[in-house]
Amino acid sequence: MDYPNILMLANHLQFEVTPRIKREMHRRLDVMGRQTVKEIQSRVGKYDPNWSNSNDTHEPNPLRPDTIARKGHEDPWLDSGYFYGTLNYQVDKSTMSVEITTDAEYASFVELGTSRMPPRPIMGPSMEAVVEKQEASLARSIVMAGSGMNVESMAMGEFQS
Numbered sequence: 001m002d003y004p005n006i007l008m009l010a011n012h013l014q015f016e017v018t019p020r021i022k023r024e025m026h027r028r029l030d031v032m033g034r035q036t037v038k039e040i041q042s043r044v045g046k047y048d049p050n051w052s053n054s055n056d057t058h059e060p061n062p063l064r065p066d067t068i069a070r071k072g073h074e075d076p077w078l079d080s081g082y083f084y085g086t087l088n089y090q091v092d093k094s095t096m097s098v099e100i101t102t103d104a105e106y107a108s109f110v111e112l113g114t115s116r117m118p119p120r121p122i123m124g125p126s127m128e129a130v131v132e133k134q135e136a137s138l139a140r141s142i143v144m145a146g147s148g149m150n151v152e153s154m155a156m157g158e159f160q161s
Helices: 005-043 065-071 084-085 107-112 125-144
Strands: 088-092 096-103
Touching: 005 088, 005 096, 005 125, 107 125
Parallel strands: none
Antiparallel strands: 088 096
């Protein structure tokens, strides 16, 4: 497209391109939130003490034998199903971010550890796995939206959750 002056180009970017990119970002953040919740849920009941957040330096922390005996299994995230059942996500359009939430008040203690309990992360590694899988397709879909391609009407393949 040719623009006879800089004002017309600025108007095109502000009123056509920017809203398309924002819509695509909101859509992609929704997909990433949904996929992150599914990824976390897929790991509950299959805890691996070697999982860690990329910036963690802690050693693997399996449960103590007395805790395993009490619970009947080795997964710190599997107990009543409350954590699993209350996982959710919310997209904040104003900050272009996704928040993963749970009503399980103990989740941060298990994820990050306490003075008496080592961290046993599941949410951080799950989020990192989803971001790693989605980075390239997120960038492509934003470029496509910015160039005027209708991303939503395409055969979604990699873009679907």
